[in-house]
Amino acid sequence: MKAVAFVGYKKSGKTTTIEKVARILKEKGYRVVIVKSMHVDFDREGSDTWRFSRVADAVLVHAHDTDALLFRAKDINALFSMVSADIFLLEGFKSIKHVPKVICAREESEVRELNDGLGIAVSGVIASSGIREIEGLPVIDATKEPEKLAEIVEKRGFMLPNIDCGLCGFNCAEMAKLIVRGEKTIKDCVVLSSKPKVTVKIDGQVLPLKDWVQELVEKTIKGMLSAMKGYREGRRIEIIIRD
Template identity: 30%
Template sequence: MKVVGFVGYSGSGKTTLVEQVIAHLVARGLAVSAIKHAHHGFDIDRPGKDSWRHRQAGAREVLVASDQRLALMREYPPGEAPDVHELLARLDAGVDWVLVEGFKASDLPRIEVWRAPAAGEAPRPVHYPDDDGIIAVATSTPQHLPTAPRQPVLDLNAPAQVAEWLLRHAAQLDDWRARCGAPCLED
């Protein structure tokens, strides 16, 4: 299982890029899973449904399954956040790739997605200069990056090329369990 994270500020294009990279990897016959970090208070359940009622009654976990899919909802106590490694361990170990969106403070190898601010918007900070876990920077405007990256720069608008870059560096992304930090990958 190869694992790579995609991090960046809201509006940078992470979700669109991850969605498109997933499609390219799947088109190559690879099995792909995804983990998405969500903000507080998100819910996939609907009031009145049986699973919602079970949670309202106090169940810490509710697993809903059919012959087509499964969903596990877990209530975390206040202040207890899931660890990305725990989440990875719960996924099907038989997948080829896991793309993780968010979890910017994790020790996973990560691609920073950066988009230049629109006119009048505040500058968007970057993590790649000081974060050894950032293995590449994906942007549509490399000329506007606040600092020249030492990492490879990928075209945010070319998801097929991003997928190919990942495939070329797959060997370095395979050992995520033992990683305490990710080295910069050279092109």
Template identity: 30%
Template sequence: MKVVGFAGYSGAGKTTLIERLIPLLKARGETVSVIKHAHHGFDIDQPGKDSWRHRQAGAQEVIVASSHRLALLREYPAGQAPTAHGLIAELRRGVDWVLVEGFKHEDLPRIEVRRAGDARPARYPADPQVRAVATDAPRGLQPPPACPVLDLDDPAALARWLADNAALFAYRPDDARP
């Protein structure tokens, strides 16, 4: 399994980049899973549905399954959000790539996504986990990164770069920090 995080400010294009990478990695015969961090409370359940009613009654976990998909709804006590490593452990074994959106403070190798004109501080100068920067404005990166700079608008090149540098993203669960 290879794990790569995508970090960047809201609106930088992380979701779009991941959305474009998935079919390219699949075309290479790779399996792909995604873990997405949500900053705000969210709910995929609908009031009145059986699973919602079970959660409202106090169930800590509810699994809804059909012949096509499965959803696990798990309640966490306030302040006890899961870690990326804990979520990776929940995934089906044997997946080739796990693309992690967000979780920028976790100990995972990542690609920083930056858009032209973004004056907010970059992560790459101080974050040793940044393996590359994907941007639409390479000349605007200050200071110039020591890591590779990739074209945000060329996901095929990024998919090739990931394949060529897969060893940078090898994930060993026993190396995961809690």
């Protein structure tokens, strides 16, 4: 699963850029999900949906023109896990630190302000000026060369777990910058690249376990089950605990 955030100030061309890139990626057969950051109270206090959300885990809304699922995610990755996608395109999310970014800008100073070490390209309004490179980043006009920008998203997009487990020796923000610079790859993320013997999920989200914890859990469970009828060594074991 890959992700790229398209960041920029108002009227910088984010929406148009994402629209062009998404269309190319869809034509290539990818399942694309666009995530938009909105600075408004979508589910305003006192509304029917707000009242329902106080007593339900989630609220499904059916309207004439669209449908929606209203819920409160614990974090951004938990939000992404609610839908199946090959590539997530994020509009906004300037503060996000564990995915690469396409910087949409109106002038060069905005690129410098927004590039936090995660930039992989520049697009938006400034791309129509004829400038080909800013701060070492390629400037691509998505209205004229959407294929070129889509290719960068396809090749360089990624999303780290955003759990700062430290198993790789870095936090996710540090690792993301190293990947963008080409000093590391997504395979250097222990959580994403390893195939643990023991996997624990809480509400569908994987909880990273260090090797010694995996060994402890494995031996404890196998030890308890070995005396029970029907247990066979080498079989897959699944245990589900519900509150």
